[in-house]
Amino acid sequence: MDIGGTKDFEFNIRDPKFLDEQALWEEAKRVYSKCKDCRMCVTYCPSFPALFDAVDRHDDDIEKLSKEELALPLELCFHCKQCYFKCPYTPPHEWRIDFPHLSLRYKVWKFKNKGAKLIDRLMVNTDLVGKLSVPFAGIVNKLNNTKPVRVILENFMGIDRRAKLPPINSQTLVDWYKENRKPVKGENGKIALFSTCLFNYNYLEKGIALLRVLEKNDLWVEIPEVQCCGIPFFDVGDIDTVIEKAKHNVKVLKSYVSAGYDIVVPVPTCALQIKYEYPLLLPEDPDAKLVSEKVFDVHEYLWKLKEKGRLNQDFR
Ligand code: SF4
Ligand code: SF4
Numbered sequence: 001m002d003i004g005g006t007k008d009f010e011f012n013i014r015d016p017k018f019l020d021e022q023a024l025w026e027e028a029k030r031v032y033s034k035c036k037d038c039r040m041c042v043t044y045c046p047s048f049p050a051l052f053d054a055v056d057r058h059d060d061d062i063e064k065l066s067k068e069e070l071a072l073p074l075e076l077c078f079h080c081k082q083c084y085f086k087c088p089y090t091p092p093h094e095w096r097i098d099f100p101h102l103s104l105r106y107k108v109w110k111f112k113n114k115g116a117k118l119i120d121r122l123m124v125n126t127d128l129v130g131k132l133s134v135p136f137a138g139i140v141n142k143l144n145n146t147k148p149v150r151v152i153l154e155n156f157m158g159i160d161r162r163a164k165l166p167p168i169n170s171q172t173l174v175d176w177y178k179e180n181r182k183p184v185k186g187e188n189g190k191i192a193l194f195s196t197c198l199f200n201y202n203y204l205e206k207g208i209a210l211l212r213v214l215e216k217n218d219l220w221v222e223i224p225e226v227q228c229c230g231i232p233f234f235d236v237g238d239i240d241t242v243i244e245k246a247k248h249n250v251k252v253l254k255s256y257v258s259a260g261y262d263i264v265v266p267v268p269t270c271a272l273q274i275k276y277e278y279p280l281l282l283p284e285d286p287d288a289k290l291v292s293e294k295v296f297d298v299h300e301y302l303w304k305l306k307e308k309g310r311l312n313q314d315f316r
Contacts, residue, residue, distance in 0.1 A: 008091035010098035011105065011280050013239070019109050028070045029062045031102055034095055036060065041083040047073040047099070048083075071110075077103035079234055081272060107237030116236040119157055124232035130172075130201030137168040144168075166202040173200045173207035174223050181211075186220025188310055191301075192256035193223050194249075194274065196267040210266055210298065217305065217312050222261070224252050229270040231277070239281070246278045246288070253294075254287045263295045271297040 017023035035041070036055045041048045051073040058064035079100050089095040122129070133140050143149045150161035159165070173195050191214060199207040214221050226249045230242035253263055253274075265271035275295040282288040296304070305311040 007276055009101055009276070009280060010091055010096045011101035013281070014283060018105065019112060021109065021113075024106060024109055025067065025070055027102060028074065028106070029065070031097055031099060032065075032070075032073075033062050034089060034097055035099070036062065038089075041086065041099075044082050044086075045078065045080065046076040047103070050076055071106065074103040074106035079104065079231065080269075104234055104237070104239075107234065108239045109237070111237030111239070116238065120236050121238070123157060124235050124238070125228075126197040126201070126232050127228040130168075130197055133168045134170070134172055134201060137170045140168045166198070169201055169204040171204065173204055173211075174225075176204060176208065177211060177221075177223050180208075181221075182215045184215050184218050184220060186218060188218040188305070190220045190259075190261045191222070191264045192253060192261040193221050194226055194229070194253075194263055194265040194270060194295075195223050196265065196270045197228050198267050207266070213302075213315075214264075216315075217310070222256065224256060226252050229273040231269055231273045242277075243281050246281045247285075249274065250278060250282065250285060250288050250291050253291045257291055257294045261294070262301065263291065264298050264301050265295060266298045268297055271295055 012018065032051055032055070035048065035051060039048070039052060042052060054065055054069040054072070055062065057069075077100060081100050083099045084090055084101075087097050087099070089097040091098065144153075144165050147161075150159075153159045154161045193211075193214075195207070199210075211221060227245045229249065230245035233239075233241045233245075256263065263274070265274065275292050278288045279292050302311055306313075
């Protein structure tokens with residue numbers, strides 16, 4: 001599916017064979033047969049070493065891979081898209097390699113047929129976890145750093161006790177901005193800031209710093225009432241929930257685009273989600289494409305201003 005001449009993907013949820021198990025394994029074998037001879041992505045993530053180990057165990061014969069061996073590389077993908085952007089064989093190349101979307105297709109198939117553990121479904125619901133945690137930020141932040149709680153989190157949620165957990169904000173970024181926005185004329189542009197779960201619930205200081213940079217540059221900023229972009233739900237393959245969130249966010253963001261706002265996103269994963277995944281998830285909604293065209297990663301947006309000589313870099 002071409003989404004506007006810039007990026008093309010091998011992912012079509014309308015394809016009648018999208019959820020067909022046999023077609024899924026055939027596509028995995030097709031992609032693996034190219035990757036095994038290329039091996040460029042071996043250092044990017046655990047998916048490719050798992051694939052190449054399996055191929056080597058079977059003397060280079062893809063047909064001998066078991067279903068478990070076919071599934072493991074797709075299971076291990078965490079959708080960073082590094083391989084997609086580096087691979088020379090992505091669409092429109094005739095090989096049409098799109099490893100992250102193959103992984104997503106597998107996870108969607110798995111979720112529809114086998115479901116997901118309740119705890120995994122809770123963990124990907126970053127909006128809900130954030131909303132529940134913020135009023136108790138002080139105690140949650142303290143408990144999250146105690147050994148007994150880390151042991152419980154490891155045993156029940158699979159979170160390694162050594163992993164650094166993000167802090168919980170004492171206030172959401174949205175609420176902070178309502179109380180602390182500075183008056184600007186907005187002569188340098190109008191921005192709808194997609195707050196993101198990370199900034200809204202976990203990294204308030206970074207969000208404040210960003211808002212101050214935008215205000216200093218005389219940018220008029222609104223923070224729309226959006227939901228999570230939905231990408232955490234890709235991890236469990238719950239595509240229906242992602243589609244619901246995409247519909248909601250496109251509706252909200254479209255009203256800003258129509259009023260002349262650019263959509264600026266401070267977390268690259270969420271920016272990729274709105275810009276590239278929403279039009280694939282909502283192929284019949286022209287507004288998804290309209291919104292997509294106005295989405296900018298925050299660094300891209302500031303760089304654009306700099307190139308036009310309109311970025312005030314006078315920071316102490
Ligand atoms: S995704 Fe592309 S670049 Fe990476 S190993 Fe496969 S064919 Fe090679
Ligand atoms: S998108 Fe998936 S397969 Fe590709 S580099 Fe990232 S984690 Fe690995």
